[in-house]
Amino acid sequence: xxxxxxxxxxxxxxxxxxxxxxxxxxxxxxxxxxxxxxxxxxxxxxxxxxxxxxxxxxxxxxxxxxxxxxxxxxxxxxxxxxxxxxxxxxxxxxxxxxxxxxxxxxxxxxxxxxxxxxxxxxxxxxxxxxxxxxxxxxxxxxxxxxxxxxxxxxxxxxxxxxxxxxxxxxxxxxxxxxxxxxxxxxxxxxxxxxxxxxxxxxxxxxxxxxxxxxxxxxxxxxxxxxxxxxxxxxxxxxxxxxxxxxxxxxxxxxxxxxxxxxxxxxxxxxxxxxxxxxxxxx
Amino acid sequence: xxxxxxxxxxxxxxxxxxxxxxxxxxxxxxxxxxxxxxxxxxxxxxxxxxxxxxxxxxxxxxxxxxxxxxxxxxxxxxxxxxxxxxxxxxxxxxxxxxxxxxxxxxxxxxxxxxxxxxxxxxxxxxxxxxxxxxxxxxxxxxxxxxxxxxxxxxxxxxxxxxxxxxxxxxxxxxxxxxxxxxxxxxxxxxxxxxxxxxxxxxxxxxxxxxxxxxxxxxxxxxxxxxxxxxxxxxxxxxxxxxxxxxxxxxxxxxxxxxxxxxxxxxxxxxxxxxxxxxxxxxxxxxxxxxxxxxxxxxxx
Numbered sequence: 214x215x216x217x218x219x220x221x222x223x224x225x226x227x228x229x230x231x232x233x234x235x236x237x238x239x240x241x242x243x244x245x246x247x248x249x250x251x252x253x254x255x256x257x258x259x260x261x262x263x264x265x266x267x268x269x270x271x272x273x274x275x276x277x278x279x280x281x282x283x284x285x286x287x288x289x290x291x292x293x294x295x296x297x298x299x300x301x302x303x304x305x306x307x308x309x310x311x312x313x314x315x316x317x318x319x320x321x322x323x324x325x326x327x328x329x330x331x332x333x334x335x336x337x338x339x340x341x342x343x344x345x346x347x348x349x350x351x352x353x354x355x356x357x358x359x360x361x362x363x364x365x366x367x368x369x370x371x372x373x374x375x376x377x378x379x380x381x382x383x384x385x386x387x388x389x390x391x392x393x394x395x396x397x398x399x400x401x402x403x404x405x406x407x408x409x410x411x412x413x414x415x416x417x418x419x420x421x422x423x424x425x426x427x428x429x430x431x432x433x434x435x436x437x438x439x440x441x442x443x444x445x446x447x448x449x450x451x452x453x454x455x456x457x458x459x460x461x462x463x464x465x466x467x468x469x470x471x472x473x474x475x476x477x478x479x480x481x482x483x484x485x486x487x488x489x490x491x492x493x494x495x
Numbered sequence: 496x497x498x499x500x501x502x503x504x505x506x507x508x509x510x511x512x513x514x515x516x517x518x519x520x521x522x523x524x525x526x527x528x529x530x531x532x533x534x535x536x537x538x539x540x541x542x543x544x545x546x547x548x549x550x551x552x553x554x555x556x557x558x559x560x561x562x563x564x565x566x567x568x569x570x571x572x573x574x575x576x577x578x579x580x581x582x583x584x585x586x587x588x589x590x591x592x593x594x595x596x597x598x599x600x601x602x603x604x605x606x607x608x609x610x611x612x613x614x615x616x617x618x619x620x621x622x623x624x625x626x627x628x629x630x631x632x633x634x635x636x637x638x639x640x641x642x643x644x645x646x647x648x649x650x651x652x653x654x655x656x657x658x659x660x661x662x663x664x665x666x667x668x669x670x671x672x673x674x675x676x677x678x679x680x681x682x683x684x685x686x687x688x689x690x691x692x693x694x695x696x697x698x699x700x701x702x703x704x705x706x707x708x709x710x711x712x713x714x715x716x717x718x719x720x721x722x723x724x725x726x727x728x729x730x731x732x733x734x735x736x737x738x739x740x741x742x743x744x745x746x747x748x749x750x751x752x753x754x755x756x757x758x759x760x761x762x763x764x765x766x767x768x769x770x771x772x773x774x775x776x777x778x779x780x781x782x783x784x785x786x787x788x789x790x791x792x793x794x795x
Binding site for chain 1: 508512514515519521523528540547597611614615616621637640673678700730733754
């Protein structure tokens with residue numbers, strides 16, 4: 214009994230310790246966001262005079278209003294168009310490519326699969342100069358359409374990897390019974406494989422959607438003028454305009470984070486699962 | 496009859512090939528245009544002196560490569576990448592695992608912690624980079640403000656060549672620890688409940704359960720996490736480019752930022768291609784070596 218008591222005491226102490234550490238990490242995680250949101254409501258000089266962790270005088274939305282009345286909506290629309298076009302294309306062609314790799318028996322299947330999967334490790338910087346050159350010669354430079362090709366191409370390998378393993382799990386029997394009914398490979402894909410892959414496709418949509426929404430390197434290299442840039446570069450543009458106005462920048466940052474927070478609140482577990490979908494065993 | 500069967504199966508096989516080719520074509524074309532051809536092209540461009548715009552493109556053989564081998568900036572950048580790689584693994588994985596363990600032991604009542612801890616991962620690297628420059632500013636940054644509370648002075652984190660890299664690494668860790676947390680939580684879910692139950696019935700404490708049972712079973716997850724972190728660290732670009740641009744001096748220079756600056760700021764695309772190709776080769780070597788090392792241990 215004595216030892217039981219002792220053990221409970223010990224475990225209570227361990228839990229207290231764990232809670233303290235957890236709370237410290239909570240502060241570390243959230244302090245930058247507190248800094249960001251708190252200061253976004255301040256006026257330019259208010260922050261300098263009163264310090265960064267003092268509550269703003271009033272909840273003034275002046276900075277937000279300025280940002281939203283500026284070109285923010287343009288950046289947002291650009292990002293949304295790029296996202297939708299890329300996802301539609303990416304999911305369709307990745308599903309197409311995964312179908313034969315998962316369900317057909319042919320000799321080249323494994324080498325092709327290995328080649329596509331190997332592309333996952335390729336750093337985009339090795340393609341940056343050639344893609345820049347190509348984009349110029351296609352006449353797409355400095356337009357949002359320049360981003361579609363590279364985004365879809367770099368998202369395809371992991372998508373094929375995940376979808377192929379997903380499609381392998383679909384039971385063979387369904388396919389066989391449809392084959393006996395005289396269903397060809399193309400109909401099979403559209404009427405059976407694609408509908409049954411919806412859970413995999415939705416995970417991929419989240420994973421790739423987040424990456425495309427936040428992509429920086431290609432967007433920075435392949436577009437040049439503000440009206441043709443995406444949301445991650447909005448901060449860049451605003452910083453050029455308001456470099457000394459920290460609260461204004463904080464308002465921009467808060468606004469770019471907001472869509473993700475809203476998505477997180479709506480989809481929570483699905484989003485968490487989707488965002489870590491890339492972490493599959495190599 | 497037999498011959499007919501053979502020709503039928505050959506025909507079938509041909510139709511399988513045709514269907515496979517049609518389905519694979521879009522992805523294959525895209526990868527060829529945006530990945531395979533560019534790799535080839537970068538290696539080719541690395542043999543030229545070229546500013547990226549003019550028609551004046553001079554073949555200079557391996558001069559760029561000879562320069563790369565002697566270019567201390569590139570090797571400093573590589574060293575910085577390796578430092579980020581090592582410290583990322585050493586910091587992110589243990590903290591991520593600790594947070595996941597805490598959440599796993601605590602169950603659903605700790606969901607508020609989980610939600611809050613996840614938030615840094617929702618922010619883009621670019622936004623974190625910008626937030627970081629302001630939040631860690633010498634004047635009016637978070638750390639300086641806290642230092643003032645305790646009677647200290649301003650602390651210059653990003654402008655000091657000795658501290659800049661470490662500061663940036665801490666920001667990277669702050670960003671990615673939630674990722675490894677979620678990753679290890681999935682690992683815990685993968686451990687069967689029976690294992691936990693059996694340990695519990697045998698009277699194992701939580702500490703014993705963690706060290707003797709969960710930890711060894713999570714080692715494969717940790718290996719994959721280490722590989723992920725490694726490949727990511729060697730490719731790293733966005734956050735550092737935004738936060739420090741590689742500076743001050745070359746103190747936070749990375750292979751990718753160096754490549755970008757050579758190509759698109761100095762318009763030295765010939766040499767920029769060489770840097771990109773060098774980076775590609777180094778990443779391939781490090782990745783292959785690590786995978787071989789980890790796989791060999793698996794066989795033991």
